[in-house]
Amino acid sequence: MSFDPSSPQSTDLRDTVNPLFAQFAHPTLRQNLVELNALQHAVLLDKILHIELILPFAWPQGFKALQAWASPLLTEATGATAVDWHLDYAIATLQRVKQLPGCRGVKNIIAVSSGKGGVGKSSTALNVALALADQGIKVGVLDADIYGPSIPQMLGTAEQRPSSPDGKHMAPIMSYGLATNSIGYLVTDDNAMIWRGPMASKALLQLLNETLWPDLDYLVVDMPPGTGDIQLTLAQNIPVTGAVVVTTPQDVALLDARKGVVMFNKVDVPVLGIVENMSVHICQHCGHQEAIFGHEGAKALSEDYAIPVLGKVPLHIQLREDLDAGIPTVVRDPTGQFSELYREIAENIATQLYWQGQVIPEDISIRTL
Numbered sequence: 001m002s003f004d005p006s007s008p009q010s011t012d013l014r015d016t017v018n019p020l021f022a023q024f025a026h027p028t029l030r031q032n033l034v035e036l037n038a039l040q041h042a043v044l045l046d047k048i049l050h051i052e053l054i055l056p057f058a059w060p061q062g063f064k065a066l067q068a069w070a071s072p073l074l075t076e077a078t079g080a081t082a083v084d085w086h087l088d089y090a091i092a093t094l095q096r097v098k099q100l101p102g103c104r105g106v107k108n109i110i111a112v113s114s115g116k117g118g119v120g121k122s123s124t125a126l127n128v129a130l131a132l133a134d135q136g137i138k139v140g141v142l143d144a145d146i147y148g149p150s151i152p153q154m155l156g157t158a159e160q161r162p163s164s165p166d167g168k169h170m171a172p173i174m175s176y177g178l179a180t181n182s183i184g185y186l187v188t189d190d191n192a193m194i195w196r197g198p199m200a201s202k203a204l205l206q207l208l209n210e211t212l213w214p215d216l217d218y219l220v221v222d223m224p225p226g227t228g229d230i231q232l233t234l235a236q237n238i239p240v241t242g243a244v245v246v247t248t249p250q251d252v253a254l255l256d257a258r259k260g261v262v263m264f265n266k267v268d269v270p271v272l273g274i275v276e277n278m279s280v281h282i283c284q285h286c287g288h289q290e291a292i293f294g295h296e297g298a299k300a301l302s303e304d305y306a307i308p309v310l311g312k313v314p315l316h317i318q319l320r321e322d323l324d325a326g327i328p329t330v331v332r333d334p335t336g337q338f339s340e341l342y343r344e345i346a347e348n349i350a351t352q353l354y355w356q357g358q359v360i361p362e363d364i365s366i367r368t369l
């Protein structure tokens with residue numbers, strides 16, 4: 001906080017600000033900011049209006065929209081010369097599938113899956129996780145993609161190995177503010193590819209439960225692609241809060257994405273929505289856009305199952321090059337257009353998660369190992 005709300009020179013203006021905030025509408029809000037009890041302080045001090053908000057979900061783009069809309073109205077209503085904005089998060093813990101007990105230290109688990117391999121599931125999971133972490137939110141990534149654990153490569157941490165401080169558990173590998181663990185750190189040859197279903201599921205659940213996650217608001221799990229036994233076992237046994245399905249607009253990918261949605265529905269995991277990756281190709285030279293994998297595929301899927309499209313990411317060489325270099329785009333170019341896109345997707349995921357779920361008190365939500 002950059003001001004002292006108890007200073008005798010300051011004036012509490014919450015009664016002026018809240019009625020204005022009640023009028024602010026945004027696609028991510030199902031309750032308004034007053035109903036969310038968001039405003040903590042509205043203090044006028046030396047002609048500066050200091051606003052402090054607290055929200056239970058990541059809200060970077062909504063906050064930007066609020067500032068643009070409200071700043072001129074607030075200066076006019078309060079006589080302030082400028083508004084000093086602060087947004088803090090107290091991320092809510094939400095009910096998990098089948099009311100499973102949570103994983104120690106982890107508030108919410110988001111499973112990122114795809115019916116088909118190679119559609120950009122890992123790149124989406126990672127850039128979304130980084131976009132959340134960029135907000136000061138505590139985020140982890142578990143790379144459970146047994147068929148192609150690519151997260152270590154994408155983070156430039158492929159040579160590292162998790163240490164074990166107590167000989168039983170693993171310390172996560174920290175990278176760009178994320179706590180990460182990956183099957184790729186542990187299995188360095190192609191053996192994992194031929195693990196049978198039960199073996200693979202057991203290894204992945206162990207990886208989740210035996211990592212010493214620091215306190216996390218969100219743990220993003222990069223699931224193995226497909227809708228077979230491994231995926232079904234994981235979906236049933238990981239205390240997931242919600243799932244995101246990544247697809248390209250191509251018919252074959254959509255068909256598999258559909259199977260993914262059906263699978264999650266079957267095991268009662270809420271599907272938060274679909275991310276359409278490689279939606280259009282953007283030429284790096286002239287900016288020309290071409291829908292090489294087809295048009296509006298995710299939209300049809302979203303309409304059929306009444307789930308939102310959380311965002312569309314174009315196919316662009318920069319995204320691939322950044323991942324190959326181990327510096328994902330959200331880190332390399334945080335103010336660029338692709339980072340904006342990932343922030344928007346991250347916000348859509350976080351808000352969907354909140355609105356579809358039921359908040360649970362934290363003390364009963366955490367299981368000790």
Ligand SMILES: Nc1ncnc2c1ncn2[C@@H]1O[C@H](COP(=O)(O)OP(=O)(O)OP(=O)(O)O)[C@@H](O)[C@H]1O
Pocket residue numbers: 114116117118119120121122123124145147148149150225277278313314315316317318319320321323324
């Ligand atoms: N929008 C994009 N633009 C350009 N390249 C992309 C994009 N999305 C993903 N890629 C690239 O495509 C390749 C596959 O992406 P990624 O590994 O994320 O897919 P996946 O669905 O997780 O694959 P797998 O099923 O093998 O785990 C990677 O080289 C990645 O850098």
